[in-house]
Amino acid sequence: MNLRLFVQTLRWQRIRLLAVGLAAFGWGALIPTIYVGFSDAFREMVDSGFLPEELLSFGSGNFFSVPGALTLGLQHPLAIAFVGIFAIGATVGAVAGERERGRLEVLLARPISRRELYSTLMTAAVLLVGLIVAALLVGQIAGLALQGLIDEVQLGWMPLVFLNGLLLWSAFAAFGMAASVSFDRHQPALGVTMAFVLLNYFLEILGSLWRDVQWSQNYSLFHYFQPGEILAGKADPYDFALLGLAIAIPVIYALAVFPRRDLAAPS
Amino acid sequence: MHAEPMGTQQAVIATRGLTKHYGPVHALVDLTLDVRAGEIFGFLGPNGAGKSTMIRTLLGFLHPTAGSATVLGLDVTTASVEIRARTGYLPGGIALYDELSGADVLSYLNDLQGREAVRRDELCERLQMSPSVLRRKVRDYSRGMRQKIGVIQALQHDPELAILDEPTEGLDPLMQQAFYSLMDDLRAAGRTIFFSSHILSEVERICDQVAIIRAGHLMALQHVDDLLARRKRKVSLRWRGSAPDLSELPGLADVVVKGDRIEATLLGEVAGFVRAIASPSLEDLTIEPARLEEAFLEFYAGDEASEEARG
Numbered sequence: 402m403n404l405r406l407f408v409q410t411l412r413w414q415r416i417r418l419l420a421v422g423l424a425a426f427g428w429g430a431l432i433p434t435i436y437v438g439f440s441d442a443f444r445e446m447v448d449s450g451f452l453p454e455e456l457l458s459f460g461s462g463n464f465f466s467v468p469g470a471l472t473l474g475l476q477h478p479l480a481i482a483f484v485g486i487f488a489i490g491a492t493v494g495a496v497a498g499e500r501e502r503g504r505l506e507v508l509l510a511r512p513i514s515r516r517e518l519y520s521t522l523m524t525a526a527v528l529l530v531g532l533i534v535a536a537l538l539v540g541q542i543a544g545l546a547l548q549g550l551i552d553e554v555q556l557g558w559m560p561l562v563f564l565n566g567l568l569l570w571s572a573f574a575a576f577g578m579a580a581s582v583s584f585d586r587h588q589p590a591l592g593v594t595m596a597f598v599l600l601n602y603f604l605e606i607l608g609s610l611w612r613d614v615q616w617s618q619n620y621s622l623f624h625y626f627q628p629g630e631i632l633a634g635k636a637d638p639y640d641f642a643l644l645g646l647a648i649a650i651p652v653i654y655a656l657a658v659f660p661r662r663d664l665a666a667p668s
Numbered sequence: 669m670h671a672e673p674m675g676t677q678q679a680v681i682a683t684r685g686l687t688k689h690y691g692p693v694h695a696l697v698d699l700t701l702d703v704r705a706g707e708i709f710g711f712l713g714p715n716g717a718g719k720s721t722m723i724r725t726l727l728g729f730l731h732p733t734a735g736s737a738t739v740l741g742l743d744v745t746t747a748s749v750e751i752r753a754r755t756g757y758l759p760g761g762i763a764l765y766d767e768l769s770g771a772d773v774l775s776y777l778n779d780l781q782g783r784e785a786v787r788r789d790e791l792c793e794r795l796q797m798s799p800s801v802l803r804r805k806v807r808d809y810s811r812g813m814r815q816k817i818g819v820i821q822a823l824q825h826d827p828e829l830a831i832l833d834e835p836t837e838g839l840d841p842l843m844q845q846a847f848y849s850l851m852d853d854l855r856a857a858g859r860t861i862f863f864s865s866h867i868l869s870e871v872e873r874i875c876d877q878v879a880i881i882r883a884g885h886l887m888a889l890q891h892v893d894d895l896l897a898r899r900k901r902k903v904s905l906r907w908r909g910s911a912p913d914l915s916e917l918p919g920l921a922d923v924v925v926k927g928d929r930i931e932a933t934l935l936g937e938v939a940g941f942v943r944a945i946a947s948p949s950l951e952d953l954t955i956e957p958a959r960l961e962e963a964f965l966e967f968y969a970g971d972e973a974s975e976e977a978r979g
Binding site: 512661 | 690720721724727729730731748749750752753755756757759760761762763764765767776777779780781782821822
């Protein structure tokens with residue numbers, strides 16, 4: 402871990418972090434408002450048979466309870482886009498992008514080992530992801546307070562929700578970093594990482610919309626992000642362990658492969 | 669071709685049979701050379717000859733397929749971090765951080781280097797990078813200014829060894845002269861410079877020893893003076909009255925007589941030739957200096973001819 406590189410990496414992201422963090426906070430705060438405004442109407446639509454319940458569920462979330470709404474807000478494509486800016490965008494460019502721009506060799510001309518470089522960039526990515534997940538959750542708490550729903554959620558479980566979200570997005574960040582150290586160019590690294598995230602998302606959403614293939618959710622990392630369950634006091638340690646494993650595998654791969662790779666001159 | 673390696677104790681860079689293959693491409697083949705402390709070593713070759721591969725292998729960016737290399741006595745495969753701590757490196761066509769100012773780039777890279785930037789002010793002054801220029805964002809810099817930042821970042825911490833990949837690329841003639849003078853001073857201070865270039869005149873101007881590489885093969889490894897001493901020189905002589913017959917003179921070739929003037933190519937040593945032609949009838953004598961360019965082209969022509977013969 403190189404402190405100077407770590408600080409500079411965060412500095413480069415500070416404006417983006419501020420903008421995305423504010424947007425994530427705003428989105429988080431909006432979720433309780435949407436719940437208060439539309440929950441009853443959604444329930445009526447389902448009860449009247451106008452809409453199947455599956456269509457108002459999203460991943461593990463729904464609009465029929467406060468924890469369900471919070472979960473839906475955290476698994477919504479908008480939330481994924483906010484966190485993905487750092488978990489995917491920043492990680493795939495961290496090595497492959499710098500290499501393509503020709504700046505990686507300027508960096509590696511310093512006495513920094515590749516493992517140190519990787520560890521520093523990965524740590525920065527986890528911190529950035531953590532800050533966005535935190536912004537989403539703080540926004541949700543602020544929204545709950547504004548709507549007078551704060552008592553409907555056991556806030557004591559929020560740190561565990563944060564940890565669960567951090568692990569999920571760190572797993573994707575670790576995958577993005579592994580792709581980044583494997584390719585000489587940014588685009589293939591981005592393509593592989595996007596495909597991985599979208600496949601996971603597809604398997605999760607498919608299982609939630611179509612009960613016959615509910616098993617597909619077991620193969621999605623998103624399925625192990627369960628804020629609703631945690632807030633209901635039913636956190637499953639298996640979810641955390643599995644996400645931890647999903648982080649460890651790409652990290653071990655990157656630490657093994659990156660130092661052994663040839664870094665030819667950028668073409 | 670193999671030059672006889674010198675004792676490795678005094679070699680700042682030493683390679684032995686260094687080979688690098690990228691699949692079927694043989695980027696470096698059995699390269700053996702030494703770079704002594706305190707010398708400026710020119711590494712010559714056209715684009716794609718293997719110059720950058722050599723440099724990247726020395727810095728640990730590439731792993732040798734075979735052979736070995738040490739820099740500052742440290743193995744390039746096991747101690748590249750230590751090597752880079754004591755080395756300054758200017759990559760060819762350096763890419764910088766456009767969003768930072770020149771001063772911030774230098775500070776950032778030096779912080780990562782972890783050594784005091786003892787030469788920065790002097791380098792900025794000599795390369796005419798004033799404080800006001802350094803305050804500007806790198807994105808506003810011309811190519812020459814970027815190159816100057818590249819040179820400064822490589823040398824600001826006063827490294828024992830500087831590896832410079834085409835350092836004068838983009839510099840105007842005045843700055844090239846400033847750079848040459850800087851190299852002279854670094855040599856005087858005992859620093860070692862490994863200098864890759866395809867600009868023959870500058871290698872001739874500043875280098876002590878030169879290696880010529882083609883398609884990954886070392887074609888020549890000699891002191892510049894030795895290389896030039898054996899080169900062909902154009903000679904032109906003017907005589908009072910008709911010119912004598914010099915066609916039998918040893919070391920002289922391509923003799924063309926035009927009235928009182930003789931033009932020829934001198935292959936041998938100059939002193940013997942001057943002694944042989946000394947005559948009261950000799951009115952004028954011009955011997956063009958030997959040029960590295962001719963030596964370089966000769967090595968390449970010879971290699972191409974042998975390839976054609978093999979083909």
